[in-house]
Amino acid sequence: MATLAPPVTQNSTGSKGPTAMVFMNMGGPSTTDEVGDFLSRLFADGDLIPLGRLQSYIGPLISRRRTPKIQKQYAAIGGGSPIRKWSELQSSEMCKILDQTSPETAPHKPYVAFRYANPLTEEMYERLLADGFGGGKGGRAVAFTQYPQYSCSTTGSSLNELWKWRNRLEGKRATGETQPDGAITWSVIDRWPAHPGLIEAIAKNIEDQLVTYPMAKRKDVVLLFSAHSLPMSVVNRGDPYPAEVAATVYAVMQRLGFSNPYRLCWQSQVGPSAWLGAQTSDTVREYVKRGQTDLVIIPVAFTSDHIETLYEIDQEVMHEDAKGYPGVKRAASLNDSPIFIQALADLARDHLQSGESCSRQMALRCQGCTSERCLEQKKFFVGQSNLLSVL
Numbered sequence: 001m002a003t004l005a006p007p008v009t010q011n012s013t014g015s016k017g018p019t020a021m022v023f024m025n026m027g028g029p030s031t032t033d034e035v036g037d038f039l040s041r042l043f044a045d046g047d048l049i050p051l052g053r054l055q056s057y058i059g060p061l062i063s064r065r066r067t068p069k070i071q072k073q074y075a076a077i078g079g080g081s082p083i084r085k086w087s088e089l090q091s092s093e094m095c096k097i098l099d100q101t102s103p104e105t106a107p108h109k110p111y112v113a114f115r116y117a118n119p120l121t122e123e124m125y126e127r128l129l130a131d132g133f134g135g136g137k138g139g140r141a142v143a144f145t146q147y148p149q150y151s152c153s154t155t156g157s158s159l160n161e162l163w164k165w166r167n168r169l170e171g172k173r174a175t176g177e178t179q180p181d182g183a184i185t186w187s188v189i190d191r192w193p194a195h196p197g198l199i200e201a202i203a204k205n206i207e208d209q210l211v212t213y214p215m216a217k218r219k220d221v222v223l224l225f226s227a228h229s230l231p232m233s234v235v236n237r238g239d240p241y242p243a244e245v246a247a248t249v250y251a252v253m254q255r256l257g258f259s260n261p262y263r264l265c266w267q268s269q270v271g272p273s274a275w276l277g278a279q280t281s282d283t284v285r286e287y288v289k290r291g292q293t294d295l296v297i298i299p300v301a302f303t304s305d306h307i308e309t310l311y312e313i314d315q316e317v318m319h320e321d322a323k324g325y326p327g328v329k330r331a332a333s334l335n336d337s338p339i340f341i342q343a344l345a346d347l348a349r350d351h352l353q354s355g356e357s358c359s360r361q362m363a364l365r366c367q368g369c370t371s372e373r374c375l376e377q378k379k380f381f382v383g384q385s386n387l388l389s390v391l
């Protein structure tokens with residue numbers, strides 16, 4: 001594995017801290033008024049929705065057209081996305097555990113960096129600098145993706161954004177050095193699709209649903225794992241996400257002793273292009289039609305509630321596609337699950353102790369990648385170790 005250069009000097013307590021723990025995610029609008037800005041940032045992101053040279057013209061048009069529809073969805077789930085609340089809670093609770101389990105790098109300070117909503121990456125970076133990281137003083141920060149499975153459209157996009165702001169705010173020196181003296185040393189937790197703590201937390205939420213069925217029917221309940229879909233153009237480019245989602249599903253089923261029949265399906269496709277299927281809503285409708293009316297839908301690619309669980313699954317799928325079938329249920333999202341928060345702390349502790357700058361997978365770009373941004377971003381994060389070269 002890639003080894004991190006020693007980042008910081010020891011402080012008077014013998015700890016190498018403080019250490020900034022930065023939770024990266026897409027974010028969501030906290031109020032319906034923020035939906036417009038959220039969508040305009042999302043449609044401006046060429047790593048998620050590549051519109052080429054027309055991005056700055058078409059992006060705002062599509063986002064403006066979609067805003068009223070998406071505002072209605074957020075209104076229907078209580079007026080906004082709960083992702084900020086959950087991310088702040090998960091990161092601060094994780095840091096409390098880490099201070100106990102990893103005193104060498106304590107204190108651990110929680111930060112949240114969203115890609116499309118507040119607090120944005122730039123705001124987080126400004127806070128890091130104001131809190132005494134970097135800016136000539138060095139210090140260590142961990143970019144901890146909150147997408148368990150890596151996609152270039154999600155974690156890749158967040159890392160591209162982090163790299164961009166790092167260059168703007170801590171810039172390269174005129175000499176061309178990649179790391180000016182006293183800049184923040186970054187490492188990345190880039191994926192954790194089959195971490196035992198994640199698997200345990202998901203399995204527990206499934207078991208909590210399974211016990212609600214009568215004993216005689218329990219083992220015949222079909223488990224439907226549901227992940228956000230990807231356009232086939234992204235799948236065919238070689239994106240790691242479908243394989244990593246499948247790894248999560250298989251690990252959960254192993255943990256459950258393959259107690260039930262199961263399928264992986266994909267939700268939330270947007271627009272007219274081809275997306276990875278089968279779709280979750282079609283799957284539910286089809287199984288219900290065949291008489292299989294005991295189904296547990298399990299969100300596996302997002303660690304807190306969002307419109308895709310609270311609106312798409314709970315309202316569209318369960319109350320429309322599966323209307324009148326109380327045996328169609330959903331496993332809870334991870335949100336404040338103590339098993340999950342412990343898993344985050346275990347992952348972070350192992351990462352901090354390993355001295356690795358990122359996983360080996362980070363150095364291998366997709367077969368079809370043509371993005372200069374991806375290449376440079378990977379060179380930066382992988383290059384913090386000087387041991388791997390980006391392919």
Ligand SMILES: C=CC1=C(C)c2cc3[nH]c(cc4nc(cc5[nH]c(cc1n2)c(C)c5CCC(=O)O)C(CCC(=O)O)=C4C)c(C)c3C=C
Binds near residue numbers: 270
């Ligand atoms: C792991 C999860 C996700 C992947 C992978 C992902 C890829 C992806 N998404 C779009 C387009 C849109 N996604 C939108 C919302 C949205 N996406 C995810 C997760 C993943 N997306 C979530 C959790 C959400 C909802 C946020 C919330 O707070 O609830 C949207 C906006 C909503 C809409 O207009 O319908 C778009 C657009 C693409 C193109 C893509 C892969 C390339």
Ligand code: FES
Binds near residue numbers: 152237375
């Ligand atoms: S698109 Fe996957 S590495 Fe660039």
Ligand SMILES: [Fe+2]
Binds near residue numbers: 228268
């Ligand atoms: Fe999405």
